[in-house]
Each structure stands twice: as structure tokens, then as C-alpha cells.
Amino acid sequence: MTEDETGQPRKRSPWGVLALVMLTGLAMIRNGANVEPGPPQPAAAAAVSATSDSAATAAPVPPADLEALEHSTVERIRIPSINVDAPVMSVGLDAEGWIDAPPPQDPNLAGWYLNGIAPGQRGSAVIVGHVDNAQGPAVFYGLGSVRKGSQIEVSRYDGRTAVFEVYGVEVFSKHDFPGARVYGDTGHPELRVITCGGGYSKARGYDGNVVVFARMVDTR
Numbered sequence: 562m563t564e565d566e567t568g569q570p571r572k573r574s575p576w577g578v579l580a581l582v583m584l585t586g587l588a589m590i591r592n593g594a595n596v597e598p599g600p601p602q603p604a605a606a607a608a609v610s611a612t613s614d615s616a617a618t619a620a621p622v623p624p625a626d627l628e629a630l631e632h633s634t635v636e637r638i639r640i641p642s643i644n645v646d647a648p649v650m651s652v653g654l655d656a657e658g659w660i661d662a663p664p665p666q667d668p669n670l671a672g673w674y675l676n677g678i679a680p681g682q683r684g685s686a687v688i689v690g691h692v693d694n695a696q697g698p699a700v701f702y703g704l705g706s707v708r709k710g711s712q713i714e715v716s717r718y719d720g721r722t723a724v725f726e727v728y729g730v731e732v733f734s735k736h737d738f739p740g741a742r743v744y745g746d747t748g749h750p751e752l753r754v755i756t757c758g759g760g761y762s763k764a765r766g767y768d769g770n771v772v773v774f775a776r777m778v779d780t781r
Contacts, residue, residue: 600692601706602732602758602771609729609774619709620747620776621726629750630681630780633719635673638688638754642711643703649688649715651675665691668699680715681723681777685744685751688715692756692767701756705730705771713752713775725752725775732758732769743772750777 609619635649652661652672663670671690678684691699713725733739743753752775759769 599761600698600702600704600756600758600771603705603730607707607709607730609731620728620749620774621778623749623776623778627777627780629683629777630679630717630721630723631719632679632682633717633721634675635680635688635715636718637716638671639714639716640704640707640711640754641714643707645700645703647671647690647700649673652689660687660689662689662691665694665699668694668696671700679717680725680752681717681721681750681780683748683750684746685753686715687744687753687755689755692758692771701754701771704754704756704773705732705758707773712778713754713773715752722781723750723752723777724779724781726778727773727775729774730771731774732771734759734769736768738770743774747776751775752777 634651637647638649639646647669649671650663650673652663653675655661660674661672663672668691671688673680673686673688678686680686680688690701692702692704693699707727707730709727709729711727713727715723715725717723733743752773754773754775756771757767757769758771759767761767
């Protein structure tokens with residue numbers, strides 16, 4: 562439970578509601594800047610198999626004594642392999658029912674959906690960010706080049722840091738987005754980092770989303 566501005570408890574939205582919202586097609590930037598030669602896209606070798614058995618095999622095995630964390634708001638995300646070190650703001654839904662994006666004017670800012678899973682909790686937490694803006698590359702411009710085995714650190718306002726290991730990076734069409742596969746509960750604390758990707762046109766923006774799959778392997 563979280564509290565609203567009056568101090569009254571506020572129930573977090575069921576994960577199924579968030580998954581349904583995401584199934585409509587996540588779009589952090591509908592009209593990007595299309596910085597030449599364009600953001601890097603995931604290599605085929607970085608993909609996670611669509612079968613649950615293969616996905617479970619691909620994911621890292623966390624220590625047996627690693628426990629999930631309680632709910633907490635998010636402070637910062639670090640992805641050392643692509644030089645990301647960015648503050649994270651809490652976001653809700655926009656007027657059309659999409660997960661709202663951080664203000665595009667700040668290129669080094671990510672967003673965490675406040676009514677979803679917190680990084681470190683059991684389930685799939687989601688952090689989003691722009692790939693670019695009108696001035697050029699933004700916080701997750703290099704997300705498609707993240708490799709399996711890379712680490713992602715998420716600092717939380719309760720003073721804990723959840724450390725995740727990447728086990729897959731893929732790009733999915735916004736018109737055929739596998740919401741259940743991306744956002745489903747695997748039984749472990751997991752993280753999905755998402756930005757725009759795929760093909761680009763000035764009329765429609767990016768036609769896909771780059772998704773990083775990661776599982777918690779440590780806490781500090």
C-alpha cells in the first residue's frame with residue numbers, strides 16, 4: 562500500500578491492469594528525432610526464447626538466500642555498460658491511458674510506473690525512458706546495445722539498491738507487443754527497461770519498443 566497526499570492508504574493497481582494498458586502498445590516517444598544513424602538495435606543473439614522453459618534457462622540463477630524487497634519508490638537507475646546514470650521519476654497514466662513518459666526536455670531522466678511493481682519486489686518492474694528528443698540522443702539511446710550478463714542497478718528511496726543481471730534484449734512491434742511475455746510474473750524479482758526502437762518515420766515515429774529483460778541477483 563502507498564499513501565496519497567492526504568495520508569490515506571492508496572491501493573496499488575493490480576498488475577493485470579498495467580499489463581492490459583501495456584498491451585495497447587507502449588509509446589514513450591511517438592515522434593522521435595531520428596538521430597542519424599539511429600539508435601543501436603538488439604542483435605538476434607540477445608533475444609530471449611519465446612518459450613517459458615527456454616526463458617527460465619536463459620535467466621540468471623540468483624543466490625538461494627536472496628529475498629525479494631518490499632515496495633519502495635525509485636530514485637536512480639545505472640547501466641554502466643552504456644554509461645547510463647539517471648534519476649528516476651514516478652509516472653502515472655496519460656489522458657489516453659498509456660504509461661506517461663518523463664518530460665522529453667530532460668534527456669537524462671527515466672520514469673517508473675508508480676502503481677506497478679517496485680524494482681526488487683517479486684514481479685516485473687518497469688522503467689521507461691526516451692530514446693531521443695528534438696535535440697538528440699536521450700537517456701536510453703544505447704539500450705539496444707546492452708548485452709546479456711550486463712548489470713543494472715536501481716537505487717530506491719528506502720536506501721536499498723536492487724542489482725539485476727540482463728538475460729535478454731529484444732525489439733517488438735508496437736502493433737504486436739507480447740504483453741504477457743514481457744510483463745508476466747516469473748516468480749522472481751525482475752526488471753524491464755523499455756524505450757522506443759525499430760523502424761522510424763516522421764509521420765508515425767518509432768514503430769517498436771526495445772525491451773531489456775533482467776533478473777535480480779543481489780541487493781545492497
